[in-house]
Amino acid sequence: MELVDILTRDNIILNLQGNNQKEVIDELIHKLTERRLTTDPERFKKAIYKRENEISTAVGYGVVIPHAQCKSITKPTIIMGRSLQGVDYGGQHTNLIFMIAAPENAPNEHLSLLSKLSTFLMSETFRAKIIVATSEIDVIKAIQEQEKLEKPALNDESASGKYVVGITACMTGIAHTYMAAESLKEAARKRGMNVKIQTNGANGPENKLTPADIQHADAIVIAHDVRVDTSILRGKRFVDVPVKKAINHADELIDQALSYNIKDSSVTEQEIIEEPQTEEKSGLNFYKHIMSGVSYMIPFVVVGGIFIAISFMFGIYAADPESDQYNIIAHFFSQVGGEAAFALMIPILAGFIGFSIADKQGLAPAMIGGMMASIGGSGFLGGMIAGFVGGFAAKFIGKSMAKIPKSFQGLVSILVVPLISTFIVGAFMFFILNTPMSLLNEFLEGWLKGLTGINAAILGALLAGMMASDMGGPINKTASAFGLAMFAANIFEPSAALMVGGMVPPIGIALATTIFKNRFTLQEVEAGKASYVLGASFITEGAIPFAAADPLRIIPANIIGAAVGGAVCMAMDISLKAPHGGIFVIPIASNKPLLYIGCILLGSLITCFIIGFLKKPLSDKDRNSAKQMMNVI
Known part of the structure; x- marks a missing residue:
């Protein structure tokens, strides 16, 4: 059976009418019902949303793969939707949506075919063909061509280069598991490295690692959202990350894993077996x-x-x-x-x-x-x-x-x-x-409650600046932990400053991509639209791609804007009784909602204009290069 047997031309919608996550899911499920592939569309919809609530199925590159197994599905199938203008799918700008529907007792062969699609979508060329397709037949041809190009992973120990092994495992074991594995394989192949990735998918572990694989490995990467058994690694150091990081940053993870230098000729096999595990068994993380x-x-x-x-x-x-x-x-x-x-x-x-x-x-x-x-x-x-x-x-x-x-x-x-x-x-x-x-x-609570004026402003600037400094990293989490400690003690002013620090970077960057468009690539301008939604939802990580691309300009701008907003917030004695939720909780959880929104906008505008001042305009060639356009796709 081929992939085109379950993603047929009748299952393809080239012009989605929906503008957001709810509308496109309804549209794709309507197609599923129209094709008589489900006996209970509402039951399947609940299964899809249950999966989305566990962890988003957006995988980057403008692609989303909502998927679920459900008793109401009559046979494994894929419904594809495309939107050239893009839709807002849970805060992610999305062009391609592949809804995977599988019965609860789907045969292993069918689940493997569903997983194959996930690996195809890691190819920029394949995604580009889908975007420019003028008919359903073009989509089918693109899939057939991609199947011919696929080659098995190099697992022969005699292959040139170093040997990378790993394990991938996502919540449902259908899509992200195989996308992470494919990303790691592709990154290793480009370096001429030998690679073997065990996938803990819906069918159970596939391509299982052996003791010989571990003994000869130069690098080990474990990418998982669920617990995996790492006892076979026999004490060797490994990179341990969520699945999405392997999908988006495979090169960096392989570099990190190689830096551990686990294949040291001076270490005997017996020493490797007895070496204590640093990640899983030390308990000191x-x-x-x-x-x-x-x-x-x-x-x-x-x-x-x-x-x-x-x-x-x-x-x-x-x-x-x-x-x-x-x-x-x-x-x-x-x-x-x-x-x-x-x-x-x-x-x-x-x-x-x-x-x-x-x-x-x-x-x-x-x-x-x-x-x-x-x-x-x-x-x-x-x-x-x-x-x-x-x-x-x-x-x-x-x-x-x-x-x-x-x-x-x-x-x-x-x-x-x-x-x-x-x-x-x-x-x-x-x-x-x-x-x-x-x-x-009691002492700390009394001290914080007594802070006014300049002292409160300094604390607000410090907390908000820490939130913006590494956007979800350890400094950010340290500030968050302090805010939660104060929240548990019924002191709500630090929570307000912290949320300012988390909302300002993505909103400020989004404003910069709107006001100073000539400073950004078309890809960044497009991503800036999603940053408005992420920032308003208090998802600081929306600023990370911009900070990674230009850290010397973006990070200082983020910190300064956030610090000013946080300082004004605490100086004005603004409190927030819900430490998460962004714009959705401000009207009911803040004691001064309008002033609070003003603090966020003030910090965001400062970040925006600092970025506009520091970044130089790009040439039209740089903004419209084919490579950058491909990344948008």
């Missing part, structure tokens, strides 16, 4: 553990903040049954947000730090320690420490009991480890940490 806890905590923070803000709309005391302002709806929102969601913030933070360290065994003791931090007043910082103490205690106890007979291992994991590790973290929190940490929190 503090940043990863903290970010794991924070990522699980953020939804509770957002929901809690928004619900509390809504309750205040009925009156400051409307949630209090003893008040004359009492309103039962306000009480409902206050209880859900403040008494439920906020109460879970710190336990969730601690629990998933422990989970990151010791897997399921670390969850209960760390979460209980987090609850003790919340009850005992040690707050956000106490919760983080509880997560580490509970996680490492569970990990140590679990390892200490590894040699107990297998018949007792179940009892150990559900009783002994949680019981002892909970006692350790509980005693630590009760007798040692809570009292001094609560005093420290």
